Amino acid sequence: MLNGLWLGFFLVAAISALAQWLVGGNAGIFAAMVESIFAMAKLSVEVMVLLFGTLTLWLGFLKIAEKAGIVEWLAKVLGPLFARLMPEVPSGHPALGLITMNFAANGLGLDNAATPIGLKAMRALQELNPSSTTASNAQILFLVLNASSLTLLPVTVFMYRAQQGATDPTLVFLPILLATSASTLVGLLSVAVMQRLRLWDPVVLAYLIPGALLLGGFMAFLGTLSAAALAGLSSILGNLTLFGVIILFLVIGALKRVQVYEAFVEGAKEGFDVAKSLLPYLVAMLVAVGVLRASGALELALDGIRHAVGWMGLDTRFVEGLPTALVKPFSGSAARAMLIETMQTHGVDSFPALVAATIQGSTETTFYVLAVYFGAVGIQRVRHAVGCALLAEFSGVVAAIGVCYWFFA
Numbered sequence: 207m208l209n210g211l212w213l214g215f216f217l218v219a220a221i222s223a224l225a226q227w228l229v230g231g232n233a234g235i236f237a238a239m240v241e242s243i244f245a246m247a248k249l250s251v252e253v254m255v256l257l258f259g260t261l262t263l264w265l266g267f268l269k270i271a272e273k274a275g276i277v278e279w280l281a282k283v284l285g286p287l288f289a290r291l292m293p294e295v296p297s298g299h300p301a302l303g304l305i306t307m308n309f310a311a312n313g314l315g316l317d318n319a320a321t322p323i324g325l326k327a328m329r330a331l332q333e334l335n336p337s338s339t340t341a342s343n344a345q346i347l348f349l350v351l352n353a354s355s356l357t358l359l360p361v362t363v364f365m366y367r368a369q370q371g372a373t374d375p376t377l378v379f380l381p382i383l384l385a386t387s388a389s390t391l392v393g394l395l396s397v398a399v400m401q402r403l404r405l406w407d408p409v410v411l412a413y414l415i416p417g418a419l420l421l422g423g424f425m426a427f428l429g430t431l432s433a434a435a436l437a438g439l440s441s442i443l444g445n446l447t448l449f450g451v452i453i454l455f456l457v458i459g460a461l462k463r464v465q466v467y468e469a470f471v472e473g474a475k476e477g478f479d480v481a482k483s484l485l486p487y488l489v490a491m492l493v494a495v496g497v498l499r500a501s502g503a504l505e506l507a508l509d510g511i512r513h514a515v516g517w518m519g520l521d522t523r524f525v526e527g528l529p530t531a532l533v534k535p536f537s538g539s540a541a542r543a544m545l546i547e548t549m550q551t552h553g554v555d556s557f558p559a560l561v562a563a564t565i566q567g568s569t570e571t572t573f574y575v576l577a578v579y580f581g582a583v584g585i586q587r588v589r590h591a592v593g594c595a596l597l598a599e600f601s602g603v604v605a606a607i608g609v610c611y612w613f614f615a
Contacts, residue, residue, distance in 0.1 A: 212490060212491070212494055212540075215494035215495065215497065215498050216494060216497060218498065218501075218503045219239065219497045219498045219501035220501070221503075222501040222503035222506065223235045223236060223239060223501045223502075226502055235500075235501065238500045239497050239500045239501055241500070242493075242496035242499070242500035243493050246489075246493045246496035246497075247489055247492070247493055249492060249546065249550070250485065250488045250489040250493075253366070253492075254485045256365055256368065256369045258478065260361060260362060261362075261477040261478075262474045262478050263474070263477070264361055264477065265474060265476050266469075266471065266472075266473040267455050267456075267473070268307075268310065268311065268455075268473055269469050269470065269472050269473025269474075270456065270459040270464060270466050270469045270470055270473065271455045271458075271459070272307065273459065273462075273464045274455065274458045274462045275458075276458060277306055277307050277310060278303065280306045280310065281302050281303045281305075284302075285297060285302065286409050286413075287409065287413045290403070290404065290407050290409055290410050291347060291403060292343070292344040292347060294334060294342065294344055295331070295334060295344050299330070299334070300330050301327055301333075301344075304323060304326050305327045307323045308320050308323045308352070311323055312352065312356060313356060313357060313358040313359060320352075321578065324348075324579060325578070325582050328345060328348065328349075328579045328580075329582065329583055331344050331345045331348060331583075332345070332583040332584075332585075335583075337587075338584060339584060339585060339586045340585065340586075340587040340589065341580060341587065341588050341589055343401050345580075345583075345585070346397060346401070346588070346589060346594070347397050349575060349576065349591050349595065350393045350396070350397050350591060350594045350598060351393060352570060352575055352579070353393065353575055353576075353595035354389040354392070354393035354394075354595075354598040354599070357382055357383075357386045357567050357568060358386075358447075359379075359447060360378070360382050360566075360567035361448070363382065363545075363563050363567040364379075364444070364448075366542070366545060366546060366549070366563070366566075367549070367554055370546065370549040370554040371554055372554045372555055373555070374441045376440070376441055376444025376448065377437060377440055377441055377444070377555070377560070378440070378560060378563045378564050378567065379440045379441070379444030379447070380428070380436070380439065380443060380444070380613065381440065381560075381564045381606065381609040381610055381612075381613050381614075382563075382564050382568050384425070384605065385564055385567075385568035385602055385605040386567065386568040386602065387421055388568075388602060388604075388605035389569060389598045389599065389601050389602030389605065392597055392598050392602075393594060393595065393597070393598030393601075396594040396597050396598065397590075397594050400590040400594060428612075436612070437613060440613065487539040488539060488542065488543070491539040491540045492543040492546065492547070494540075494543070495529075495543040495544055495547050496547065499547060499551070504529060508525055508526065508528065508529070511525050511528060512525045523557050523558065523615075524561050524607045524611070525558075526548065526551075526552055526556075526561075527548060527558040527561030527562035527565065527607075527610075528561075529544040529547070529548065529562070530544040530545045530566055531562075531565045531569065531603045531606075532544075534565065534566070534570070534571060534572075535572040535573050535596070535599060538571040541566055541571070544562065545562045545566045548562045549562070549563075557610070557615070560610055560613075560614050561606065561607060564606040564609065564610050565603055565606045565607075568602045568605065568606050569602040569606070572592075572595045575595070576595065
């Protein structure tokens with residue numbers, strides 16, 4: 207899948223460049239494409255330096271949380287809910303702890319770190335699966351919730367914005383929180399319908415109703431604020447939450463007599479190992495996207511979408527942020543490359559860049575997750591997983607665009 211996508215970027219760019227040269231007489235198009243290749247290769251290394259630090263930092267703190275029992279506590283707190291949503295998973299099964307750790311990593315926006323944990327969780331769920339080739343209900347729910355990408359603290363998006371010179375990297379905190387809540391809710395409801403889960407069960411309602419009321423009340427409060435006040439509140443809450451999580455992990459770890467420094471270093475080493483494997487993928491995708499943009503092919507595609515949106519009488523400013531959404535279902539590295547390229551082209555705090563950042567933080571690589579997670583355990587028949595996951599992702603994109611107009615238009 208990634209092979210075809212990457213090759214397609216170059217082939218489309220080549221066709222576009224030939225057309226501009228032979229039809230439009232633009233002989234300089236090839237020089238622009240070659241220049242873009244080297245510029246994007248250099249940018250990849252610059253982005254990678256900060257990515258090393260971000261993953262190393264947050265996997266270090268996540269290891270403290272794990273050793274302090276925070277992850278185990280979350281598993282116990284969510285245990286009654288999991289028992290209703292995944293009735294085939296026995297209470298206390300190792301899969302529940304792994305699922306909780308995966309959700310914690312996703313919640314912190316550490317999608318690269320969440321993947322290896324998620325693979326362990328999928329293998330644990332496969333041990334309970336009576337079929338070696340057909341996805342179980344628990345596996346489908348786990349995958350769809352992963353695809354919905356519930357991100358409470360999107361630190362990697364903050365990192366990309368900081369690397370591109372944003373004055374306030376956490377400005378998109380609240381928009382991502384609202385958009386990712388929408389995608390997760392749609393994902394859960396779609397799976398519940400397909401699997402006939404009893405969401406009206408008193409235990410399930412005890413979890414969902416307070417969350418829904420809290421989110422609804424918070425949105426009602428946000429509705430009373432101006433755009434400037436919304437942006438300011440997002441900045442304050444983003445930075446406060448980010449630092450608050452760090453202090454919480456450290457204080458609880460110290461109270462539980464965890465050697466917090468040693469635990470941090472242990473987790474940081476894991477983060478370094480994860481990060482160092484990402485540079486080849488980042489270089490590959492950034493170069494391909496840069497060539498696509500330099501050839502004029504990407505702009506041509508966006509022009510078509512822009513005309514269609516304008517014909518419907520809608521505002522077209524969000525269209526420039528759509529490349530991230532278009533490739534996100536297939537490749538996280540391609541989506542990151544599109545996000546960075548949008549920031550470089552339009553400015554890190556431009557409306558298209560804010561839309562792209564919000565989409566990046568509130569959606570997931572659906573087809574990639576399907577291929578990797580199910581492929582790791584030999585699942586061939588995925589049943590309703592694809593439809594539910596794509597519905598959740600589409601909802602996240604629509605919500606991201608709507609929320610950005612609310613906050614930043």
